[in-house]
Amino acid sequence: MRITIHPKYKDQEEAILQLVKTFYGEGNLVMKGTRNSIKTNFLGSKKISIKFFQKPGIIKSFIYSFLRSTKAKRSFDNANYLLGHSILTPFPVAFIEERSPLGFLRESFYICHQLEYDFTIRELIHDPFFPERKEILEQFTEFTFKIHEANVNFLDHSPGNTLIVKKGNSKYDFFLVDLNRMKFENLSIEQRMDNFKKMWLSKGMVQIIAKKYAQLIDETEDKLLSILIEKSQQFKRKTARKKYLKSRIGK
Incomplete structure (x- = not known):
């Protein structure tokens, strides 16, 4: 697994990886789609949202592996860009990519704060x-x-x-x-x-x-x-x- 963490959460890398490793068996399911799923869980006392991006097909796997950023990375980078321009979005914690030994993308995850909205x-x-x-x-x-x-x-x-x-x-x-x-x-x-x-x-x-x-x-x-x-x-x-x-x- 390749993990990129916001500096604010750098000291919680092991806990973040554990949330991803137990994604299928733990947490509360918020949304289950044909391609993506979202669960909530806790990172310490902080409630977070974990978005799971399923393994893409062969062509998209090649594109996301070598030609274009993954959806998880783009979510993380775009969230940081928005916050840098004072545009609100749930705070980005990390993104994780699981790849094959040859570098092909398998699954990816984007983790951010869970927002309680009206x-x-x-x-x-x-x-x-x-x-x-x-x-x-x-x-x-x-x-x-x-x-x-x-x-x-x-x-x-x-x-x-x-x-x-x-x-x-x-x-x-x-x-x-x-x-x-x-x-x-x-x-x-x-x-x-x-x-x-x-x-x-x-x-x-x-x-x-x-x-x-x-x-x-x-x-x-x-x-x-x-x-x-x-x-x-x-x-x-x-x-x-x-x-x-x-x-x-x-x-």
Whole structure:
């Protein structure tokens, strides 16, 4: 196993390795997907989250072994980048890669602090009467603007990947998760609006976000609204087509 640990946790290497070695038999399962699983456990008194990335296929194993960073490493590196730019994300503890004697990737793990959050953007989408919905959307827009200003194009900017913590007095903190898919680039207006497309925003939500973002970037609300509506509709049509084709192929 190859392990990289944040300096803050360097003296707990053995305990971190033990958590990974006992991953299958210990801890509380949070999510089990076809490719990845997440469990919580404790590193001393600190509750942590362990994300397990399954062994990739032959082609991807070669790519992640020799041509591109693994998802676990990217998650760790991207978390450190975000925190370095004052963008909240659960604190990165370590990443671990298990490789064959020839260097081919088998499995990998990303470990970070477990965040106790109140809700995600998904709840706002499904409940138009969600308390302080407008205020939350405006602050989420400010959060996304801050991400863009740090030259981060978060490719998985979707409803479940921003965790929200209520601070009181109508103030909220926003934390990014699922960090392995990012590009670092100077984003155009079109790219910035395109980054909202996976949020499945309603018409009312689009209007709130366009208005707030226009104030932050000194652009006209009408221009941003037009781009944002177009990008959102394109994404929804593309997703609908994919679902239709899958349903037809399955028959």
